[in-house]
Each structure stands twice: as C-alpha cells, then as structure tokens.
Amino acid sequence: MQNNEFIKAYAPATVANVCCGFDVLGFALDQPGDEVWARKTEQPGITITAIHGIDGLSSDPTENVIGVVAHKMLTDLHITHGLEMQLHKGMPVGSGLGSSAASSAAAAFAVNELLGKPFTTQALVLYAMEGEKKASGSAHADNVAPSLLGGFVLVRDYSPLDVVPLGVPLDLxxxxxxxxxxxxxxxxxxxxxxxxxxxxxxxxxxxxxxxxxxxxxxxxxxxxxxxxxxxxxxxxxxxxxxxxxxxxxxxxxxxxxxxxxxxxxxxxxxxxxxxxxxxxxxxxxxxxxxxxxxxxxxxxxxxxxxxxxxxxxxxxxxxx
CATH class of the missing domain: 3.30.70.890 (GHMP kinase, C-terminal domain)
Known part of the structure; x- marks a missing residue:
C-alpha cells in the first residue's frame, strides 16, 4: 500500500446493558456513528491532524482514544513507520451511545485495513478496548464488540475475553x-x-x-x-x-x-x-x-x- 493511500472507516453507535444484560450485552445501531481516517507516514509516531464534529477533544495521540488504539496495534506488530489520523465525531460524548467505543472501533478497523488486515475482527475488540480503558478507566467490551461485529453481542467472560456474536435473528x-x-x-x-x-x-x-x-x-x-x-x-x-x-x-x-x-x-x-x-x-x-x-x-x-x-x-x- 502506498504511503499516500488513506483508509476511512465508519463505526456505529451501540446500546449496552440492554436492561437485563449489565456489562455483558450490547447491540449495534445503523446511526449515529464515528468516522476515522488513517494514512501511513514515513516519520515514526502518530499524528492526529484534525477532529471534526465536536469541540474539546485532545489531538494528543496519547490522550485521544484513536491514537491510543493505533499505538497499541503498531507496537504489537513492531511497526516503525507512523500514521496520520483524523476523527469525525457523529455523536456527542457522554450520551450513553458508546461514543468512545465507536471512535476506538473505527480506529482499530481503519488501521487494520491500512496494514493489510493482520488481525481478525474479533481480535480488534481487544485493541478497541484499549481506547475504552483510556476514556473511562475500564477496558469493557459491551460497546466496542457490537460496534465492530454488528448485531447483538454477548461478552461471556474477560479472563480470557470470550465474545459471542449473536447476530440479529429477527427484525428489530x-x-x-x-x-x-x-x-x-x-x-x-x-x-x-x-x-x-x-x-x-x-x-x-x-x-x-x-x-x-x-x-x-x-x-x-x-x-x-x-x-x-x-x-x-x-x-x-x-x-x-x-x-x-x-x-x-x-x-x-x-x-x-x-x-x-x-x-x-x-x-x-x-x-x-x-x-x-x-x-x-x-x-x-x-x-x-x-x-x-x-x-x-x-x-x-x-x-x-x-x-x-x-x-x-x-x-x-x-x-x-
């Protein structure tokens, strides 16, 4: 993939808990959602060059969830080149719709595509959880998993992570x-x-x-x-x-x-x-x-x- 080629990914909002499924059940929505843009750069490190749709989010890659997710992925793959990233927020922070999860999921997916898909979609859940940990202090999966996988998702366990995609068996x-x-x-x-x-x-x-x-x-x-x-x-x-x-x-x-x-x-x-x-x-x-x-x-x-x-x-x- 050429250095000037970019990937743009969209990750949807989610509903977690779903009444009876506190911290273990969630499902995806069609919209709203977040978009993340990513491009390789020759210089090392991650740079967030733009944030659209919301004010007040840090462009420091160590403080923004998209930078945290991308850094973890590059580190685990021992990749030395850098990334330029942009974030478009399609939903407010603190809304209960998985705002940080959508950003984290879009970042994980975009970087994975850019690097030639070294990780499965389910493996990306673990990387997106790093963004959740940064945002809320807890690496939970009940928002990032449905944002990545779609449909209903059950988080059966965290030790180790056991995510069960349930799909959408009926129209809802x-x-x-x-x-x-x-x-x-x-x-x-x-x-x-x-x-x-x-x-x-x-x-x-x-x-x-x-x-x-x-x-x-x-x-x-x-x-x-x-x-x-x-x-x-x-x-x-x-x-x-x-x-x-x-x-x-x-x-x-x-x-x-x-x-x-x-x-x-x-x-x-x-x-x-x-x-x-x-x-x-x-x-x-x-x-x-x-x-x-x-x-x-x-x-x-x-x-x-x-x-x-x-x-x-x-x-x-x-x-x-």
Missing part, C-alpha cells in the same frame, strides 16, 4: 431519545451498590436468559417480557430527567421494551417494525416537548454489520 428496530445533558459513566457507576440481593439476582439472570432465548426462538413476546432491569435501572434512572415518563410512553406506543442505553442519559426502546419504532419516537419526544431540555432522536434498524470501510483512495479525504 431501535428508537433512541438522547436528552442533551452529559452524564459521565464514572458518575453512573459511582451510585451503584456493590452487592445485590439474591432474589433480585435470580430475577435478573432469568431475564437475561429469557432475552437470549427470545432472540434464538424469534419470540417477540418473550423479548418484551425479558427487557427488564431489576437491579441497576432503579438506581441510575434518578440521574435521567423524565426517564419513567418516557419509558411509559414508549411502552404505551407499542415498544417491546425500553430502558437506559449504556450509562445514560439516552433512553432506548426496541420495536418489531419500523412503523412501530417511529410511533414510539413520536411518543417519547412528546414527553420532553415542554421540559426545557433539548433532545435528539434516532430510529435505526439493528444491523448485522458493525464497523465498515467507507473509502479507500489516493486522494485527500473531503473535509467535514
């Missing part, structure tokens, strides 16, 4: 309402109790198993019955204005289930059809209409594909 559409307040993952985690009652744990495990069975059996009703968080939602929901009203509105409009996306503040709802998801979107928006809080909403089919190549060219990419 996700409605996302993002109240434009920033909610740090660290704050959402800080309020969680470190121990749970056995009775609640059993209920939660049953819901997670029920959700898995609902996917495999293509049983929408079972999915809906299982989309319930017995443990963490009651604590986290107090940080999200109008959460319970929005969830009730989504269910009344026909959603299979609804809950907190990741650490919040975004709220997700799953539906069986696009028309239903759009009706849920309208119902959720009405709750916030007179709240004084700006919102963004997205409707996305849950896709089979996650990260993907957007462009490969000898020309400089168009500026956002």
């Amino acid at each position: 559409y996700c409605t996302i309402l993002y109240p434009q307040i920033e909610l740090k993952t660290s704050l959402s985690r800080s309020i969680l109790k470190q121990e749970i009652p056995l009775k609640k744990g059993i209920t939660q495990w049953g819901n997670l198993a029920g959700f898995m069975a609902g996917l495999l059996m293509k049983d929408y009703a079972l999915l809906g019955r299982s989309l319930h968080d017995e443990i963490f939602e009651p604590e986290r929901s107090i940080l999200i204005p109008l959460f319970h009203q929005v969830k009730a509105a989504a269910l009344a409009a026909g959603a299979l289930g609804a809950g907190i996306s990741g650490s919040g503040p975004s709220i997700f709802a799953l539906s069986a059809t696009l028309a239903q998801a759009q009706a849920v979107q309208e119902a959720m928006e009405k709750v916030y209409a007179h709240s004084g809080i700006d919102t963004k909403t997205y409707v996305s089919q849950v896709p089979d594909q996650g990260v993907r190549l957007v462009e490969q060219s000898l020309l400089q990419p168009a500026q956002a």
